[in-house]
Amino acid sequence: MHTENPSNTPNVDASQTEHADRYLPLSTNFSSSPSLFIDTHADKSDLQECASIRVRAGTELLESLTCMNISNTCDEDFRRVVNAAYLLLKDGVELMGVARG
Numbered sequence: 001m002h003t004e005n006p007s008n009t010p011n012v013d014a015s016q017t018e019h020a021d022r023y024l025p026l027s028t029n030f031s032s033s034p035s036l037f038i039d040t041h042a043d044k045s046d047l048q049e050c051a052s053i054r055v056r057a058g059t060e061l062l063e064s065l066t067c068m069n070i071s072n073t074c075d076e077d078f079r080r081v082v083n084a085a086y087l088l089l090k091d092g093v094e095l096m097g098v099a100r101g
Helices: 014-022 044-067 075-100
Strands: 023-025 037-039
Touching: 037 075, 044 075
Parallel strands: none
Antiparallel strands: 023 037
């Protein structure tokens, strides 16, 4: 059976709209199709705890850099630690933003 759409707008499944509103892609998704999302309907305390864990891990990595002798560190290792800290801190900040509403 065929039914016409009188408004000439594409039919959008309500669940697709809810999904788009509920799941916020992290800005650290560096691909054309995001795979990491924040559930904006998650309990605020869970979001804050997740953010806290990431921020703590990121700052601990950066604290480790202050103890390292840079002259004995491979450039590639230094880049890896900085990149990991960036990802953790960026995700943590985004989680805190969603938790605040």
